Amino acid sequence: MNLRYYILFANYEQGLALRDILLQDGIPNRIAPAPRAIQGDLSCGMSLLVEPEYIEQARRSIEEHHAAYHRIASLEGQIRPNRDRYC
Amino acid sequence: MIYLDNAATTMHKPQTVIDAVVHAMTSMGNASRGAHTGALEASRTIYETRRKIAKLFGCKRPDHVVFTCNSTEALNIAIQGAIPAKSHVITTDLEHNSVLRPLYRLKEESGVCLDFARADRQGRLDLQELEGLIRPDTKAIVCTHMSNLTGEIVDIARIGRMTKDRGILLCVDASQSAGNTPIDMEQMGIDILCFTGHKGLMGPQGTGGMCIREGVEIHPLKEGGSGVQSYRHRQPVEYPTRLEAGTLNGHGLAGLSAALDYILETGVETIGRKERMLAEHFYEGVSQIEGVKVYGCFEDKNRGPVVALNVREYDSSEVSDVLSVDYDIATRPGAHCAPRMHEALGTVDQGAVRFSFSWFNTVEETDQAIEAVRKIALA
Structure with a gap:
């Protein structure tokens, strides 16, 4: 199982702002293109990819900082399951 | 990378473009605002850039070259300023949202009736089908020159022959083709050509514009400072001032001017x-x-x-x-x-x-x- 967690946003401004917050809180993440499968109509082309073990910390950080985001979605990776780097 | x-x-621009922007940022005043050396340098740079754009696109009147921030702004000015309410407009499946969204807005807010020429499974248009969409009340065809997704080139000259004798406005989005594909407004029958400076033209972001055929009237989207006719309540009627409220991106246009030199020299x-x-x-x-x-x-x-x-x-x-x-x-x-x-x-x-x-x-x-x-x- 290669489940990935993507935080989706309405625009790039929200995404970049949350990336700063998560890094400040020591939560590893990286910017990745938002997968089409979970993007829907409302989110933008960028997402923050967060390791499963850190996703709850990320949720708490979002709540604590009242950070804007669209939603969090999980999706199984399709290409080479072990390739991910998060920082 | x-x-x-x-x-x-x-991303990669000719070095002359970078040098021109740096030079402009240390020497340029505000174009059309005063007659000191800095202001005149800005006016002269922008004047020359209009002439180069006119030459590149076969626009007869350099003073009908209007500068904007990008082609989206140019397309908004063209679509919202030249298409009458409740008229019929034809566009295509190949379009970018810079064409689609202003047209959808006109449809929702001004009662414009919109028809689409369909693309097939390979992204090709059937221009015979497009011609079949023309009605007596068709006022405009808004069409890309090149798909940003597949690179499909639309035969604009053929559409120009459809619109010329019918009094239909032909507005072309040249965002993807400008700089890599020959464009001649006169030969192709284009009334309004919208372009961006930062793609194939290899200029800075924040530059773009439109070339307007003589006789085409466009209502301004913005009004404001023009540096001229200051006691008039409304925007000057003369092109290009009519559509250029506020300070232009002179630094960017200096870079675009150098990029145009590079393109015109290279071919x-x-x-x-x-x-x-x-x-x-x-x-x-x-x-x-x-x-x-x-x-x-x-x-x-x-x-x-x-x-x-x-x-x-x-x-x-x-x-x-x-x-x-x-x-x-x-x-x-x-x-x-x-x-x-x-x-x-x-x-x-x-x-x-x-x-x-x-x-x-x-x-x-x-x-x-x-x-x-x-x-x-x-x-």
């Missing part, structure tokens, strides 16, 4: 030939790989330097992510602001990975991109 996202913006045909050679080389390489599906029609060699593809059933965003993270190759996945074209190609759910080539790309870079796609397809 191997930069293959040139349909979004060209649009020469630039286009090289870019198309790279795209064709890439297409020939990737189309042989099992599991790779390329979109668009490649039988016609007269096409833009763009190749969109998917690898197996992989989400296009994940493929683009692997290209970026593992191979340092910049591409664009997803929808490319071209929703109707993705519907036509059947790629709404998967998106597509777009590789777009520029004058500064090399065969070696193209070969590395082919190899990266091959490895992803094998993964």
Whole structure:
């Protein structure tokens, strides 16, 4: 199982702002293109990819900082399951 | 980085463009505001840039070249300022949201009736079908010159022959073709040509504009400072001032001016030939790989330097992510602001990975991109 967690946003401004917050809180993440499968109509082309073990910390950080985001979605990776780097 | 996202913006610019911007930022005042050396340098630079744009696009009147921030702004000015309420307008499935959204707005707010010329599964238009959509109350055809997704080139001259004698306005989005494909407004029958400065023209972001045929009236979208006719309550009626409220991006336009020198000296045909050679080389390489599906029609060699593809059933965003993270190759996945074209190609759910080539790309870079796609397809 290669489940990935993507935080989706309405625009790039929200995404970049949350990336700063998560890094400040020591939560590893990286910017990745938002997968089409979970993007829907409302989110933008960028997402923050967060390791499963850190996703709850990320949720708490979002709540604590009242950070804007669209939603969090999980999706199984399709290409080479072990390739991910998060920082 | 191997930069293959040139349909979004060209990253590599001629050094003369960079030098011109730096020079302008240390010497330029505000154009059309006063007569001191700095103001005059700005006015002169912008004046010369208009003349070069007019020369490049076959626009008879340099004073009908209007500068904007980008082609989206130019298209908004054209669409909202030249199309009457409750009229009939034709556009195509190939369009970018910079055309679609202003038209949808007119449809919702001004009662404009909109018809679409459909693209087939290969992203090609049937111009006979487009001509069949023309009605007695058709006031405008708004059409791209080149698809930003497949590189399909639209025969604008043929559409120009349809509109000329019928009194229909022809507004063309040249965002993808300007700089790599010859454009002659007069010969092609174009009434309004909208362009951006930062893609094929190799200028700075924040530059763009429109060329307006003599006799075409466009109502201004913005009103404000013009540096002239200051006691009038409304925007001056003369072009280009009519459509240029506020300070222009003089620093950017100085860069665009240098970029135009580079293009005019090198030749649009020469630039286009090289870019198309790279795209064709890439297409020939990737189309042989099992599991790779390329979109668009490649039988016609007269096409833009763009190749969109998917690898197996992989989400296009994940493929683009692997290209970026593992191979340092910049591409664009997803929808490319071209929703109707993705519907036509059947790629709404998967998106597509777009590789777009520029004058500064090399065969070696193209070969590395082919190899990266091959490895992803094998993964």
